[in-house]
Amino acid sequence: MIEFLQYHLPVLLIVIPMIAAPLAVLIGNRRVVQLLSLAVCWTTFGLALWMVAIVNSSGPVSYELGGWAPPYGIEYRVDQLNSFIIMFVSGLGAIVLTYSPHSLNAEIPQSQHYLFYPMYLLCMTGLMGICVTGDLFNVFVFLEISSLSTYALISLGKTRRAPLAAFQYLIMGTIGATFLLIGIGLLYQLTGTLNMADIALQLENQRQINDGQWTGSRTLLVAFAFLTVGLCIKMAVFPLHTWLPNSYAYAPSVVTAFVAATATKVSVYAFIRVVFGIFTPRFAFELLPLDTALWSFSLIGIFMASIAAIFQQDVKRRLAYSSIAQVGYMLLGISMANIDGLSAGIVHMFNHALIKGGLFMVVGCFVLRLGSVHLDDWKGAGRTMPWTSLAWVLGGLGLIGVPVTCGFISKWLLLTAALDNDLYPVAILMLISSLLAVIYVWQVVEVLYFAQPSEKAKKATEAPLLMLVTTYVVVGANIVFGVWTTYSAGLAAKAAKALLEGGSL
Amino acid sequence: MNIFSPEAMIQLSLALPALAILLVLLTGRFPNVREACTLVVATILFLINCDLASYVFAGERPSWNLGQMMMPGFDIAFTVEPLGMLFALVASGLWVLTTVYAIGYMRGHHEKNQTRFFACFAAAIFAAMAAAFSANLFTLFVMYEVMTISTYPLVTHHGDEKAKRGGRVYLGILLSTSVAFFMFAIAWTWKISATLTFRQGGILSEAFSNGEVSELQLAILLGLFAFGIGKAALMPFHRWLPAAMVAPTPVSALLHAVAVVKVGVFSLLKVAIYIFGLDLINDTGAGEWLCYVAAATILLASLVAMTKDNLKARLAYSTISQLAYITLGAAIATPESALGGGMHIAMHAVGKITLFFCAGAIYVGAHKTDISQMKGLGRAMPFTFAAFLIAAISIIGLPPGGGSWSKWLLALGAAETGQTFLIATLMISSLLNIAYLIPIPIRAFMVPDGEEPQSFNEGPKMCVVPLCITAVGSVALFFYANSIYDCLLPIVQ
Numbered sequence: 001m002i003e004f005l006q007y008h009l010p011v012l013l014i015v016i017p018m019i020a021a022p023l024a025v026l027i028g029n030r031r032v033v034q035l036l037s038l039a040v041c042w043t044t045f046g047l048a049l050w051m052v053a054i055v056n057s058s059g060p061v062s063y064e065l066g067g068w069a070p071p072y073g074i075e076y077r078v079d080q081l082n083s084f085i086i087m088f089v090s091g092l093g094a095i096v097l098t099y100s101p102h103s104l105n106a107e108i109p110q111s112q113h114y115l116f117y118p119m120y121l122l123c124m125t126g127l128m129g130i131c132v133t134g135d136l137f138n139v140f141v142f143l144e145i146s147s148l149s150t151y152a153l154i155s156l157g158k159t160r161r162a163p164l165a166a167f168q169y170l171i172m173g174t175i176g177a178t179f180l181l182i183g184i185g186l187l188y189q190l191t192g193t194l195n196m197a198d199i200a201l202q203l204e205n206q207r208q209i210n211d212g213q214w215t216g217s218r219t220l221l222v223a224f225a226f227l228t229v230g231l232c233i234k235m236a237v238f239p240l241h242t243w244l245p246n247s248y249a250y251a252p253s254v255v256t257a258f259v260a261a262t263a264t265k266v267s268v269y270a271f272i273r274v275v276f277g278i279f280t281p282r283f284a285f286e287l288l289p290l291d292t293a294l295w296s297f298s299l300i301g302i303f304m305a306s307i308a309a310i311f312q313q314d315v316k317r318r319l320a321y322s323s324i325a326q327v328g329y330m331l332l333g334i335s336m337a338n339i340d341g342l343s344a345g346i347v348h349m350f351n352h353a354l355i356k357g358g359l360f361m362v363v364g365c366f367v368l369r370l371g372s373v374h375l376d377d378w379k380g381a382g383r384t385m386p387w388t389s390l391a392w393v394l395g396g397l398g399l400i401g402v403p404v405t406c407g408f409i410s411k412w413l414l415l416t417a418a419l420d421n422d423l424y425p426v427a428i429l430m431l432i433s434s435l436l437a438v439i440y441v442w443q444v445v446e447v448l449y450f451a452q453p454s455e456k457a458k459k460a461t462e463a464p465l466l467m468l469v470t471t472y473v474v475v476g477a478n479i480v481f482g483v484w485t486t487y488s489a490g491l492a493a494k495a496a497k498a499l500l501e502g503g504s505l
Numbered sequence: 506m507n508i509f510s511p512e513a514m515i516q517l518s519l520a521l522p523a524l525a526i527l528l529v530l531l532t533g534r535f536p537n538v539r540e541a542c543t544l545v546v547a548t549i550l551f552l553i554n555c556d557l558a559s560y561v562f563a564g565e566r567p568s569w570n571l572g573q574m575m576m577p578g579f580d581i582a583f584t585v586e587p588l589g590m591l592f593a594l595v596a597s598g599l600w601v602l603t604t605v606y607a608i609g610y611m612r613g614h615h616e617k618n619q620t621r622f623f624a625c626f627a628a629a630i631f632a633a634m635a636a637a638f639s640a641n642l643f644t645l646f647v648m649y650e651v652m653t654i655s656t657y658p659l660v661t662h663h664g665d666e667k668a669k670r671g672g673r674v675y676l677g678i679l680l681s682t683s684v685a686f687f688m689f690a691i692a693w694t695w696k697i698s699a700t701l702t703f704r705q706g707g708i709l710s711e712a713f714s715n716g717e718v719s720e721l722q723l724a725i726l727l728g729l730f731a732f733g734i735g736k737a738a739l740m741p742f743h744r745w746l747p748a749a750m751v752a753p754t755p756v757s758a759l760l761h762a763v764a765v766v767k768v769g770v771f772s773l774l775k776v777a778i779y780i781f782g783l784d785l786i787n788d789t790g791a792g793e794w795l796c797y798v799a800a801a802t803i804l805l806a807s808l809v810a811m812t813k814d815n816l817k818a819r820l821a822y823s824t825i826s827q828l829a830y831i832t833l834g835a836a837i838a839t840p841e842s843a844l845g846g847g848m849h850i851a852m853h854a855v856g857k858i859t860l861f862f863c864a865g866a867i868y869v870g871a872h873k874t875d876i877s878q879m880k881g882l883g884r885a886m887p888f889t890f891a892a893f894l895i896a897a898i899s900i901i902g903l904p905p906g907g908g909s910w911s912k913w914l915l916a917l918g919a920a921e922t923g924q925t926f927l928i929a930t931l932m933i934s935s936l937l938n939i940a941y942l943i944p945i946p947i948r949a950f951m952v953p954d955g956e957e958p959q960s961f962n963e964g965p966k967m968c969v970v971p972l973c974i975t976a977v978g979s980v981a982l983f984f985y986a987n988s989i990y991d992c993l994l995p996i997v998q
Contacts, residue, residue: 397654400680401684402650402654402680403646403647403650403651404647404650404651409574412579412688412692415688415689415692416692416695416696419692419693419695419696420696427689427692428685428689431684431685431688431689432685434684435680435681435684435685438676438677438680438681442673442676446669446672446673449661449664450661450664450665450666450668450669483574485574486573
């Protein structure tokens with residue numbers, strides 16, 4: 001039995017939540033569905049942990065779907081990089097769901113709960129699928145699964161702006177997905193295969209035959225352009241970020257916490273896979289100026305989004321802009337295309353998932369008790385909700401990147417990587433931009449602790465224990481992974497090394 | 506008394522303040538137990554530091570490596586050398602006295618949130634200990650930042666609009682300088698020399714002789730350190746220190762006269778001695794411009810201090826000026842000047858904490874904050890003002906105050922490099938110090954015309970006793986300066 005499970009582990013990660021989703025709709029009972037979803041999420045997390053252990057002990061795992069050997073069949077391939085990502089994505093998914101009941105009761109009509117859970121599970125399925133699969137078309141399919149369910153989740157928001165925000169995201173997201181599909185089509189035309197490792201191999205072979213020239217290079221260039229731009233939309237890279245602030249701001253708090261912690265990171269993962277696994281850094285960074293493009297857009301994005309965040313009175317929107325800026329840091333690291341930079345990018349995916357997940361959970365607590373995301377209503381809440389406010393401070397310190405929080409690790413790795421590449425202006429600009437985070441985090445801290453309490457804050461009580469505990473688990477992980485970095489930073493470095501040396505892992 | 510190995514004593518020195526945080530939080534409901542815990546832990550910490558000092562000053566360099574953080578080369582590691590030992594001794598010793606004082610002050614003043622206060626205080630001491638013992642720049646930086654964050658709740662303790670504004674300046678300047686300059690300088694040092702470990706003679710000299718860094722780059726790097734270590738309060742990044750005076754007086758006393766600011770200048774000295782190496786600074790002239798900046802800070806801050814009527818504000822600017830002395834010691838970079846800077850850490854700490862204690866005692870006892878209101882108050886508070894006078898003498902650098910020796914060494918160092926204008930600066934500054942410090946106790950002992958002398962009305966005993974002890978201490982340091990000099994001597998050899 002154990003062996004059977006272990007053998008099918010990669011596909012179980014996807015199949016379990018996928019089957020549970022329609023089941024949940026069929027059951028329809030709110031309580032049962034809730035328990036079922038919780039069980040599924042925690043099981044998935046457990047399986048992901050198991051997966052990590054297997055990959056760590058015996059190297060990458062390849063799984064042939066339906067017994068069809070790649071490149072004809074679909075291959076699921078789990079290595080250090082994606083096992084790391086499925087681990088934290090499923091972990092955050094499980095913990096956010098555990099955190100959710102009180103918040104859901106307050107923000108989503110109970111009659112719609114049985115719809116929330118299937119969507120959540122489907123979104124999880126999609127995210128896990130993108131990570132696990134080794135097939136490029138599969139990436140598209142799972143991206144659509146996760147995106148469509150995210151649109152639905154966002155539209156569950158309380159205000160009437162939520163469906164509008166979801167629609168905005170739908171349009172942008174569909175354009176992105178279409179671009180991705182076009183890119184995949186062109187690659188298929190060039191190579192006749194959809195398996196990512198095989199595409200890379202075929203491209204390399206064609207190049208060898210052609211004396212080192214890239215064959216069909218115009219098709220290849222167009223495919224590359226469609227793929228990168230398509231993924232940039234999903235990652236919310238400036239200037240393709242416009243869908244993100246509204247979606248995060250109007251979605252239910254639980255949804256925002258889940259999506260902000262996971263969705264963009266998985267897109268960044270797909271981007272890394274496409275750029276490093278299929279096209280190779282030589283093509284992207286030496287032949288094409290993707291590095292310059294990335295770091296210039298990242299830096300502009302970091303500054304624009306951080307400055308925009310400072311002026312947001314809606315805390316969710318403030319954090320949403322911060323997310324856009326933080327994606328910039330990840331891409332900054334990736335654009336350096338050396339081990340330090342790439343591992344900084346990868347480790348920041350993890351760290352930022354913890355930081356932003358934790359902070360949005362804090363926001364959820366405040367929304368539950370204060371019924372508002374507006375800073376005016378948060379005034380003085382530090383007195384009536386001390387623990388929630390402290391969690392904001394701790395998470396915020398992580399976002400700023402103060403030592404002993406995980407944000408510092410990312411920032412430090414990024415800094416040393418930039419200096420190693422002699423990118424002094426980038427290093428200086430990056431450091432200055434991180435000071436903007438101090439402003440947008442601390443404005444909220446000052447509102448919480450120093451302002452005269454608002455009417456709502458006076459009446460507020462501390463958030464429910466369950467929400468507090470789960471929030472503190474995530475916020476605490478911020479600090480744990482800021483001190484004990486052997487696992488996160490060490491693993492990121494290994495993954496980065498493999499990506500740079502071997503193309504595909 | 507050798508119960509523990511030196512390594513265990515390093516661990517204990519770090520664990521005890523951490524334990525104090527925990528104990529304070531757990532016993533918060535019982536103020537007496539809570540304060541007793543802090544006091545006991547602080548005393549044990551001081552005793553252990555004394556014991557550790559006997560090893561370190563005898564030439565041992567105990568070390569403890571906690572482990573690697575991130576990549577190889579970025580370890581959290583501790584090695585005790587004389588300069589750090591002296592700083593740790595000063596900080597832990599004064600922590601005991603400040604705790605006694607704080608009990609008197611906070612209760613006498615009915616402050617709120619005392620548990621948070623004592624917990625954050627212990628956290629700041631933890632950071633000070635760890636920074637003092639740090640074996641590399643990375644550890645130092647981490648602890649430097651921990652200290653910034655843990656003292657923020659102390660600065661903004663009153664939680665009002667004024668505290669918010671003060672806290673904003675405090676955090677804004679300290680965080681931005683450290684992130685924009687200090688962190689950048691460390692990463693740059695790492696790039697140049699591929700190590701961050703403090704080493705006798707510096708780690709940059711090799712790269713310089715190989716031609717990997719130019720003189721100009723070294724000067725820029727030193728500048729990044731000097732301004733990046735914002736806690737050294739070098740102008741123009743000094744505004745945070747006066748802003749921090751919104752804090753309760755015990756905080757101003759221990760943190761903004763001893764722990765926080767001294768971590769700044771201590772880091773700077775350590776960078777000058779163990780990262781650059783005094784010879785390198787001298788040979789390349791990298792520190793020359795820093796001499797001018799430090800000299801300017803000394804004079805300007807003294808001049809500003811004269812204009813301040815609020816006692817704590819005047820003391821704050823006096824601190825800025827005195828910190829620049831230590832920076833000057835690093836910038837002149839001769840053995841004498843560096844030793845003078847190192848000794849001034851201790852001398853100024855004991856003197857300035859006395860002055861702040863006095864300011865707090867006057868506030869609690871007589872509810873006065875402005876110097877102009879203190880005429881004739883000396884009759885009511887003779888001990889407080891006598892202590893003030895003694896400490897002021899030490900700060901000015903007159904015998905029999907301990908400060909006279911450190912200033913003497915600094916002047917010697919300046920003379921050695923032939924920079925006569927620096928000697929002039931030191932002399933003028935001492936005159937300015939007299940002008941803004943001495944009139945305070947003198948006027949206090951004079952009774953204004955037509956008024957009855959005030960009756961005896963000292964502050965709480967818990968406040969007065971510590972300040973008398975530190976006042977005596979600043980005189981005692983005058984006589985024991987020689988042994989401090991001997992203890993510190995190895996750092997420049």
